[in-house]
Amino acid sequence: MTLMYGIITGIVFGFLLQKARVLRYDKQLGALRLKDMTIVKFMLSNIIVAMLGIYFLKEFGLVELSVKATILGPNILGGLIFGLGWGLIGYCPGTSAGAVGEGRFDSLSGILGMLVGASLFAHTYPYLKSTIYQWGNFGKITLPDVLGVNQWIVLAGLVVCYLLILRLLERKGF
Amino acid sequence: MSNTGRPWNPYVAGALSGLLAVISVLVSGKYLGASTTFVRAVGMIESSLSQTLVENPYFQKYNLVIDWQFMFVVGIVIGSFIASQIDGSFRVQSTPDMWKERFGKAWRPRAIVSFVGGVIAIYGARLAGGCPSGHGLSGLAQMSVSGFIAASCFFIGGIIMARIVYGRG
Numbered sequence: 001m002t003l004m005y006g007i008i009t010g011i012v013f014g015f016l017l018q019k020a021r022v023l024r025y026d027k028q029l030g031a032l033r034l035k036d037m038t039i040v041k042f043m044l045s046n047i048i049v050a051m052l053g054i055y056f057l058k059e060f061g062l063v064e065l066s067v068k069a070t071i072l073g074p075n076i077l078g079g080l081i082f083g084l085g086w087g088l089i090g091y092c093p094g095t096s097a098g099a100v101g102e103g104r105f106d107s108l109s110g111i112l113g114m115l116v117g118a119s120l121f122a123h124t125y126p127y128l129k130s131t132i133y134q135w136g137n138f139g140k141i142t143l144p145d146v147l148g149v150n151q152w153i154v155l156a157g158l159v160v161c162y163l164l165i166l167r168l169l170e171r172k173g174f
Numbered sequence: 175m176s177n178t179g180r181p182w183n184p185y186v187a188g189a190l191s192g193l194l195a196v197i198s199v200l201v202s203g204k205y206l207g208a209s210t211t212f213v214r215a216v217g218m219i220e221s222s223l224s225q226t227l228v229e230n231p232y233f234q235k236y237n238l239v240i241d242w243q244f245m246f247v248v249g250i251v252i253g254s255f256i257a258s259q260i261d262g263s264f265r266v267q268s269t270p271d272m273w274k275e276r277f278g279k280a281w282r283p284r285a286i287v288s289f290v291g292g293v294i295a296i297y298g299a300r301l302a303g304g305c306p307s308g309h310g311l312s313g314l315a316q317m318s319v320s321g322f323i324a325a326s327c328f329f330i331g332g333i334i335m336a337r338i339v340y341g342r343g
Contacts, residue, residue, distance in 0.1 A: 014256075016190055026272040033333075045184065046311050068304055079324040086328060090288070098251065115215060
C-alpha cells in the first residue's frame with residue numbers, strides 16, 4: 001500500500017510540476033539568472049500551504065514532523081555544491097525525472113550523472129563522516145526552537161515574509 | 175485545462191502541490207523528497223554486481239529496495255508525461271531553448287554538461303541531507319533550520335554557476 005501511495009503522490013506531483021512548467025531547464029536557469037521567478041512562486045505557494053496544513057494537523061496530533069538535522073558543515077557545503085551542479089544540469093533530482101516525462105531528454109544524461117554522483121558520495125562518505133559532518137551539529141531543530149517563540153507566531157511571521165516576497169516579485173514584473 | 179499548451183498559474187499549481195504534500199504526510203506519513211532514490215537505485219545496481227560494493231556505511235543506512243520515495247519519483251515521470259500529453263506540450267528535445275540560444279543546438283555538449291552537473295548536484299544534495307524537495311519544500315514547510323540553510327545555499331551556488339555559464343545579463 002505504501003508503494004501505491006508513493007506512485008499516486010508522484011503522479012499528481014509530476015502532473016502539477018509539468019502544468020506549472022517548473023520542470024524545465026529554461027525555468028530553472030531563468031530563476032538562477034534572476035529573469036523568471038516561476039519556480040520561486042511555485043515553491044513559496046507550496047511551502048505556505050504545506051506549512052499551514054502540517055502545523056495545523058500536528059496541533060491535533062494527526063501528523064509528526066520529520067526534521068532533518070542541522071549540521072552546518074554538510075548543510076552549507078553540500079548546499080553550495082548542489083547549487084553549482086544545479087546551475088549546470090538545470091534540473092534538480094525530482095524535476096530531472098519529470099523532464100524525462102515531457103520529452104526533455106537532456107535530463108537523461110543528468111540522471112546518469114546523478115547515479116554516478118550518488119555512488120561517489122556513498123564511497124566517500126566514511127571520510128566525510130569523520131570531517132565535514134563534525135562541524136557544527138545542532139541536531140533536529142526548527143526555527144521556533146531556535147527563537148524560543150511560539151510556533152504559530154513564527155509561522156505567521158514567515159507567511160507574511162513569503163507573501164511580501166511574492167508581492168515584490170509581481171511588482172518587479174518577474 | 176482545455177487550453178492547449180497553456181501553463182497553469184504557478185501559484186495555483188504550487189498551492190495544490192502544497193495540499194498534496196499535506197495529504198501525503200497525513201495518509202502515508204511521508205514527506206516529499208527525491209534524492210535518496212538515486213542512492214537506492216545505484217546501490218541496487220552495485221549490489222547486483224558485487225555485494226561487497228554496498229558493504230559501506232552509507233548504503234547500510236538505507237534498505238536498498240524499492241520504497242515509497244522510489245515509486246514517488248517514478249510517479250513524477252508518469253504524471254509529467256500525462257500532463258504534457260493532455261495539453262500537447264510534450265516535446266522530444268535534447269537541448270533546451272535557453273541553452274540553444276547561447277551554445278547552439280548540438281546535443282553532445284549539453285549532454286556532457288548535464289552529466290557533470292548531475293554528478294555534482296547529487297553529491298551536494300546528499301551531503302546537504304536533501305534536495306530542493308526534501309530540504310527546500312518539505313524542510314521549509316516544517317520550519318526546519320537545516321531547510322533554511324540548505325535552500326539558501328542551493329540558490330547561492332546556483333546563481334553563481336548560472337553567472338559562470340551565461341555571464342551577466
